[in-house]
Amino acid sequence: MKISKMMILFLCSALGSCTLAGLDAQESWDFTPHVADAHTFKSTWQFMNDRNKPGQDSVFNFMLQAIAYAGIDSSEYTKQGRTYFLLHRDAVLRIDKKKVTIDCYWGKYLVPDRDSTGKIIPGKFRAAKSWDEYPKQFVKNTLLYLMADGEHTFGNIGPENDTIYALLPPGVDSLNPKSMMTLRLTNDRASTIKINDFLNSVTVTNVRTAGILNTNGPAHVVDRVVSYGVKP
Template identity: 35%
Template sequence: MKHSKININRVATLLFTALLLSACSLFDLNLQKDYNRVPHPVDANLHITAWDYLRSRSVENNPDTVFKFMYDGIIYSGIDTNEYKEAGRTFILLHNDAIDRIVKKVVQPDCFFGANLVKGKPATKWSDYPKEMIRNYFEYLLLQGEFTHLKNLTTSDTLIQTLASQGAFINNPQSLMAMKIVDASLSNTVDYPIQINDSVTVRTSDLLPTNGVIQVVDRYINPGF
């Protein structure tokens, strides 16, 4: 009887799999096979520059202010905002959680304020840091060239030159960033994500402003990876 039960379970599993595959065919849902996937039909073109997009989701009377902390940091650092209007670049934009992520009233170590402690404690504002430090970091998030799922990236790390000055980071003297496509997916509905410095997964990928590419992250990217 025990042997028969196992066989029944196997048959049930096979039938379920067959039905699932049939359903995919019926509703024209193709199983994901590799990271070179066909882009979704949603238009990724923003029709504005990276700077205008960042501002539009930061300060311009918009309840959607997911980049406000980044915008405030840019202004504090004194970096030339025209850098976000230059063409042919990849712009890493920081969701608010990448800067100050709080869970149960505790600043998490995977955000900028939690990873870069001030006198042993998380920072509470950008002015807790020297302006040069913040400017170096934002320059690190500006990449020379356009990098997306369909352009210049593979499943192996690509080392990319950033705008940060060489020597700005002790453990990364050339100020390089590593990017790759992770050739794995939790389900057929999830795109194969872009990973930065072997640790941070891009939250929203391949947005297309008029002057390059935007990748959005919600965790701290360590430039000294």
């Protein structure tokens, strides 16, 4: 009588062990699911600095440079009950095919080009090479828009847009006089947090790493520009 491979596999399963073509059947084992702990047990300020190791890990190097240049006190990143949007280095400077992309800050917000003597060349602009090519207030406003009161993360962000208000004072940005930002969670397996994803939004930003639970509030890392604007 011929016995099919399917029958052998069935018998192996029933008997608990068997060998087929020289290979032992896999034994059963108990699987214990494990969910990574999103808590860092450190403040947002410490978290950024711990990820700023030149030559090793400098994810937040450009953001820390911006904070220092704008004169924002580091205590703003230790205050309780806030949500922080942190700039990955790619959000500040990203190069593709030897060109600075227009979806990073230094590529989107161009600065006047200058000749060899330092004089501005009329009508000519280029990507920035450092934060100090911008007015300090511009950089400060950029950073203030990336902080909001209240803790906004996976536990309270749903598939419908939730409107929050940044620490940028109202009226500073003429395109966003209320200093608004919208957050929503994609209704799929990726569960991506999307920033300013509304009808006719000029810029929609996908959060790169979301739900980092620092001791003073959640943080979300972005690797593209975050801005608010409505298409005409």
